[in-house]
Amino acid sequence: MFSQVEEYLNAHRAEHVETLQEFLRIPSVSADSQKQPEMLKAAGLVHQMLERAGMNAKIHETAGHPIVTGEWREAGAEAPTVLIYGHYDVQPPDPLDLWTTPPFDPQIRDGKIYARGATDDKGQAITHILAVEAWMKTVGKLPVNVIFVIEGEEEVGSNNLDLFLEAKKEEYACDVAVVSDTSMYAPDLPAITYGLRGILACEVKVTGPNRDLHSGVFGGAVTNPINALTQMLSKVQDENGRILIPGFYDDVIELSDEERKQFSDLPFELGDFKKDLNIERVHGEEGYSTTERRWARPTFDINGIYGGYQGEGPKTIVPSYAVAKITCRLVPDQNAKQLTAALKSMLESVCPPGIRMEFKDFHGCEGLVFNTSGDHFQAASRAIAHAFGKEPVFIREGGSIPVVASFEEIFGVETLLLGWGLNSDNLHSPNEHFHLANFHRGTLASAKLWEELGR
């Protein structure tokens, strides 16, 4: 039965590339309010693709850009229900002058398709639509029930998605979620991501005098807000990379020896890593490898800082204020809200006399790790092995995908993060691209996944 599906996919490769090209031609930049009509056009095309695949498709208005859904529920009550997530919005294409060919005029070179959204996420998202279409056009039905949720605000914070999912808590009850918005481990090494870091993000502003002061007239007699901020921030982390926020490590699940071995077995060239970044030494929390630091250890990063004079040469002032933007990557079972409050209260406690501190809490989400020995992960592993001709490795990623936390919270399900892209695909950069071979393999893996999950 699956051989029919696979034959269909092989026979329709050219058509699938054309469908992808049509999707990539729409400049659906969610951050750009001028692109509102393009967003509607992209949502319309997703709706059309879902209908063509035999899904019952709908476009849902939100306070922002619409969410497109597609359902097919006729696999029966015993068959599992799969929630498939993707996004049709893309990052802004700037800087335009660094693109070899225009970002919204998809071109194929050396087996790769170049366009904004090629890999993030249009190219990856539609593999699942094309896979269900292949089943419907050949077998006439799917081995699983499916619910597609394709949103248009991933690149701007998914502000309206949780509200939508909460409202569908009963209706969209499901057994597992599938998201293809990550990467393979290496060009010939497919991967399933089973862990993500969480995040807390905030801004701290310290204000001293009500205006910039002459550093000769006032220097030494009033607290300098930049001196204060650097002192305060320096207390959050020690020289060995250990974060000193009270309770910060209390809920951290330490890596098992088995997981550490699994990480260290992955191919990784520290020399190449350093060369790529032009740094002489890597440095981080003592006692952990670079991979462990990236995937499984929490962080404290000051993302931006400013205050006082920033022009050429010197300026002899005591500035009025200074600001720092901070993110901490979190790991299971750290709690974002709790630690944001702990960071705030720690900074308050070390705020020196004569300084007022303001704190803005931006957003947060928890880190996640799934058990890879469960049925769903094993099914996905078999599906990928079939399509890529190679067993996938199980990896974690250091970034955060808040929707995965939402799926766990709202529907109580694990998410299969199946990445068909590569880290080198220039996502969020000029000349974003997607290897067509991985596009086709991903589609085949998706089709196979429905069979494996339906067994």
Add this chain to the structure above:
Amino acid sequence: MFSQVEEYLNAHRAEHVETLQEFLRIPSVSADSQKQPEMLKAAGLVHQMLERAGMNAKIHETAGHPIVTGEWREAGAEAPTVLIYGHYDVQPPDPLDLWTTPPFDPQIRDGKIYARGATDDKGQAITHILAVEAWMKTVGKLPVNVIFVIEGEEEVGSNNLDLFLEAKKEEYACDVAVVSDTSMYAPDLPAITYGLRGILACEVKVTGPNRDLHSGVFGGAVTNPINALTQMLSKVQDENGRILIPGFYDDVIELSDEERKQFSDLPFELGDFKKDLNIERVHGEEGYSTTERRWARPTFDINGIYGGYQGEGPKTIVPSYAVAKITCRLVPDQNAKQLTAALKSMLESVCPPGIRMEFKDFHGCEGLVFNTSGDHFQAASRAIAHAFGKEPVFIREGGSIPVVASFEEIFGVETLLLGWGLNSDNLHSPNEHFHLANFHRGTLASAKLWEELGR
């Protein structure tokens, strides 16, 4: 004879204000390379004012902005020669949005003239030009020989002034120098400044990865340059305001009990000071009063800091670099060069792995204290008493006027620091202004000073 001069000054007040306004309209920001033509325009206007005052004026090219001089040497060999210094360049006007009226559109409100440079130093510098003009236009000669040196690089370190003065070592041999670039002690309390702090100024840049990195993908595994910079800077000063640069206090001359008493006898309302700055508490080096901290203790101030993302909301990056601008105010007998080197080597020693540090040394000068019982100081005291109707107090100031150290070194003379401004004039801040009453009194005091020095 002096009554004629005084009458002339009283009769020409409106004209003097117009002259000042014309001067203030020129945005002669020496730090801004785009303002080169405005610098030439300002130098040209100074030249014109000096000529109008009957001086033999010249514009001297330098490697930077020109120096304008004006001489009149016909008082005779027995009469003393006075070197009068001022500067026609001004601080950058940023932040522009905090100015009530534009910085280079001088406006008079409540007897004050508002503009960048109003008090620092255009308004103060021209009092001396207008004073000699009054003598020349009435008496036809001056009781002293005068040499004006008006430079255009005071706000950027006076990099070419010393070279110029060195070359004029013989030609500009003089008996005393006069500089009006300081402040009165209080609105009704004129002052002569007999001590100044020195300064060292530098910039430190720390660079990590060659580009901004995704904080999820790389965070924790590479040293974050902002984290590094805050750590490094925090090590320079402890919580009690003590500066930890090795050897920093070795050459500091401690205040005598007599001078401490003299400071504490001056009227000073800590409540008003805090209220003016809108701070709840003053804070500085332990064991010293606010006045002592401002005038006679060295400092470490971060004047500006920047790195990474500075826009709205969060951005999840590990930035590529971060920069801090630093000044230390110095007191006798600290050595600027030595301590700049000590600061650099201290920062290098605490620069963490994976970070490259670059250090720029901007400029420096030593602090100074003069003996107030000498003839020149007593002459200045009488001149000020005449114009302001009140004996001046002798004070120190926390700022640095490197040229005063140069006058001592090159010509072996003391400098009379006669300030007509007020600390509340917002020098170096938005809404800089100068009280016109003090502008006129300063001009009268200057005219009287020539008589007193010529006795």
